[in-house]
Amino acid sequence: MTLVQALAYFTREALLNLVRGWKVSLLAILTITVSLFLTGVFLLVSNNLGAVIDGWRAESKVVIYLEPGAESQAIADLEETLRQAPGYERVALIDVVTARQRFEQAFPSMADLLEGWGEEPLPRSLELSLTTERLQDPNLGTWLESLRQNPVVMMVDDDRDWLDQLEAVVLVLRGLALMVGGILLATAMFTISSVIRLTAYLYRDEIAVMRLVGATEFFIRGPFYLEGLLQGLVGGSLAIGSLWTIFSVAKSQSTSLLTSILASEFLTWSSSLGLVALGGLAGLVGAVASLSRETLESPKAEEPPADWNEEDS
Amino acid sequence: MIELYNVTKRYPGGQLGLSDVSLKIAKGQLVFLTGASGAGKSTFLKLIYCEEVPTEGNILVNGRNVSSLPRNKIPYLRRTIGVVFQNFRLIPRKTVFENVAYLPRILGLDRKNQKKLAYETLRQVGLAHRINAFPVQLSGGEQQRVAIARALINQPEILLADEPTGNLDPELSEEILRLLLDINLRGTTVIFATHDRDLITRVGHRVLTLREGSLADDRELPGSFYSQEADKTGPAPSEEAH
Ligand SMILES: Nc1ncnc2c1ncn2[C@@H]1O[C@H](COP(=O)(O)OP(=O)(O)O)[C@@H](O)[C@H]1O
Numbered sequence: 001m002t003l004v005q006a007l008a009y010f011t012r013e014a015l016l017n018l019v020r021g022w023k024v025s026l027l028a029i030l031t032i033t034v035s036l037f038l039t040g041v042f043l044l045v046s047n048n049l050g051a052v053i054d055g056w057r058a059e060s061k062v063v064i065y066l067e068p069g070a071e072s073q074a075i076a077d078l079e080e081t082l083r084q085a086p087g088y089e090r091v092a093l094i095d096v097v098t099a100r101q102r103f104e105q106a107f108p109s110m111a112d113l114l115e116g117w118g119e120e121p122l123p124r125s126l127e128l129s130l131t132t133e134r135l136q137d138p139n140l141g142t143w144l145e146s147l148r149q150n151p152v153v154m155m156v157d158d159d160r161d162w163l164d165q166l167e168a169v170v171l172v173l174r175g176l177a178l179m180v181g182g183i184l185l186a187t188a189m190f191t192i193s194s195v196i197r198l199t200a201y202l203y204r205d206e207i208a209v210m211r212l213v214g215a216t217e218f219f220i221r222g223p224f225y226l227e228g229l230l231q232g233l234v235g236g237s238l239a240i241g242s243l244w245t246i247f248s249v250a251k252s253q254s255t256s257l258l259t260s261i262l263a264s265e266f267l268t269w270s271s272s273l274g275l276v277a278l279g280g281l282a283g284l285v286g287a288v289a290s291l292s293r294e295t296l297e298s299p300k301a302e303e304p305p306a307d308w309n310e311e312d313s
Numbered sequence: 314m315i316e317l318y319n320v321t322k323r324y325p326g327g328q329l330g331l332s333d334v335s336l337k338i339a340k341g342q343l344v345f346l347t348g349a350s351g352a353g354k355s356t357f358l359k360l361i362y363c364e365e366v367p368t369e370g371n372i373l374v375n376g377r378n379v380s381s382l383p384r385n386k387i388p389y390l391r392r393t394i395g396v397v398f399q400n401f402r403l404i405p406r407k408t409v410f411e412n413v414a415y416l417p418r419i420l421g422l423d424r425k426n427q428k429k430l431a432y433e434t435l436r437q438v439g440l441a442h443r444i445n446a447f448p449v450q451l452s453g454g455e456q457q458r459v460a461i462a463r464a465l466i467n468q469p470e471i472l473l474a475d476e477p478t479g480n481l482d483p484e485l486s487e488e489i490l491r492l493l494l495d496i497n498l499r500g501t502t503v504i505f506a507t508h509d510r511d512l513i514t515r516v517g518h519r520v521l522t523l524r525e526g527s528l529a530d531d532r533e534l535p536g537s538f539y540s541q542e543a544d545k546t547g548p549a550p551s552e553e554a555h
C-alpha cells in the first residue's frame with residue numbers, strides 16, 4: 001500500500017468516525033475552539049495594546065518647564081545644549097499663550113479655571129523630541145536628572161513612567177494568554193484523548209479483526225491519529241473564525257476609544273495559522289496519548305471458552 | 314511446515330497453557346487438534362499466529378522462528394495464516410464483502426479488485442450470492458463460511474480453525490468440516506481444533522490430543538467418512554508418534 005493510498009484510507013476512516021460519533025467529536029472540537037478562542041482574544045488585545053504603546057512611545061516628548069523669570073539667553077543656551085544631546089530630533093519653545101490655548105483645547109470645561117489668575121498661570125516650556133532609541137535608552141533618566149540642575153529649568157516631565165506601566169499590563173496579558181491557553185489546551189487534549197479512546201473502544205472488534213488478518217500498527221492507528229488531528233484543526237479554525245467575526249463586528253459597530261484601540265488590527269496570518277496548527281497538534285498529541293498499547297489491546301474480542309455444552313448466540 | 318520444539322507456554326497468572334510440546338506438521342497436512350476444554354488447543358494455535366509468545370521452546374513456521382518475532386513483523390506473518398474462530402468474529406456493521414475484504418484493503422487493492430477477490434473467495438465457500446448481505450441476515454453456518462472466506466482471501470499457506478463448529482449444530486458442523494477438507498485438498502495446511510471427537514472419528518487423518526497442556530497422543534485415525542477425499546491428500550506420514 002502506498003503512502004497516498006494509506007492517507008486516503010486514513011482520511012476516509014477518520015471522517016467516518018467523526019460523522020458516526022459526531023456528538024463526542026463536537027465536544028472535543030468545542031473544547032479546542034474555546035481554549036484557542038480565549039488565547040486568541042488575549043493575544044489580539046495585547047498585540048493591539050502593544051502597538052498603541054509603541055506608537056505613543058515614538059511620539060512621546062520630554063517637556064522641560066521653564067522658570068517664569070528665565071532669561072532668553074539662558075533659554076537659548078539650554079536649547080543649544082539640547083540640540084547637541086544624543087538622539088536629538090526637534091525642540092520647540094511653547095510660550096505662555098500657546099500653552100494656554102492648548103490647555104483650553106484639551107480641557108474646554110476647565111477653561112475658566114485659568115480665568116482667576118492675573119498673570120499667565122502656565123509656564124513656558126521646551127518640547128524636546130528624541131529618537132525612539134534614545135527614548136528607550138536606560139541612561140536617559142540620568143541625563144534628564146542633569147537637566148533638572150539647570151537654574152532655568154523648573155521641572156522635567158516625560159511619559160516613560162506610565163508607558164512602562166502600560167507595557168507591564170501588556171506583558172501580564174501575554175502571560176495570561178499563555179497560561180489560560182495552556183491550561184485550556186491541556187483540557188482539550190484530554191478531551192480529545194478520551195474521545196479517541198472511546199472511538200477505539202467502540203471499534204475494538206474491528207481492530208481485533210484487522211490485527212488478526214495482518215494490519216500493521218500504523219494502519220490501525222493512522223485513522224485515529226488523523227481523527228485527533230482533524231478535530232484539533234477544525235476546533236482551531238472555528239476559534240479563529242469566531243474571533244475574526246467578533247473582531248469585525250466590534251471594529252465596525254463601535255466608536256469608543258477602547259474598542260478602536262483593542263480591535264485595530266487582527267492577528268497576523270502567521271499567528272492565526274499558528275493557533276490553528278496548535279489546535280491540530282493538541283489533537284494529534286491527544287490521539288497518540290490515548291492509543292497506548294494497552295488501550296488498543298486490552299479490550300480485544302476474547303472468545304468465550306469452549307465448553308462441551310455451550311450454546312452461544 | 315510447522316515445527317514445535319519443546320514449547321511451553323505459561324500465562325502471567327501462572328496457568329499452564331502448553332507444556333513441553335514437540336511436533337512437526339508437514340505442508341499440506343490436515344491435522345485435528347483435540348482435548349478437553351482448557352487442554353491448551355487455543356494456546357497451541359495462538360502461539361502459531363503469534364497472538365501469544367512461548368515461555369520456552371521454539372516455533373518454526375515455514376522455517377522461520379516465530380517465537381521471537383519482533384512485533385512489527387507479526388502482521389506480515391499473519392497475512393500468510395488464516396484464522397477462524399468458534400464465534401466467527403464478523404463485524405456486524407459491515408457487509409459480507411467488507412468483512413471478507415479487510416486484508417485486500419490493507420494491502421491497498423482498489424475497490425474493484427477487492428470486490429473481485431472477495432467474490433471469487435466467497436464462491437469457494439458457496440456464498441457469492443450473499444456478498445452484499447449483513448452478517449445478521451445469515452445463518453450460523455453461513456457466517457462461519459464468511460469467516461472462512463475472510464481467512465482464505467490472501468490464499469494463506471496455513472489455516473487455523475479454533476473450534477469452528479463449536480456454535481453450530483451437527484449438520485452445519487459437517488458442512489464446515491467438508492469445506493475445510495476441501496480447502497485442505499487444494500493444498501492449504503489446516504489445523505482444526507475441536508473437542509468434538511465424534512466429528513473427528515468420521516474423518517480420520519492425523520489427530521493430536523492435548524491433555525493439561527501436554528501432547529498426550531499423536532496418531533493417524535482411519536476415517537470412515539470422506540475417506541476418499543482423505544486418500545487424495547496422498548500418503549499420510551508413515552511414522553506414528555506412539
Ligand atoms: N489469556 C490467558 N490468561 C491466563 N490463562 C489462560 C489464558 N488463556 C488460556 N489460559 C489457560 O491456559 C489453559 C489452556 O487454555 P486454552 O488454550 O484456551 O485451552 P482450550 O482451547 O483447549 O480450551 C487453561 O488452563 C486456561 O485457563
Ligand SMILES: [Mg+2]
Binds near residue numbers: 306354355476
Ligand atoms: Mg479454546
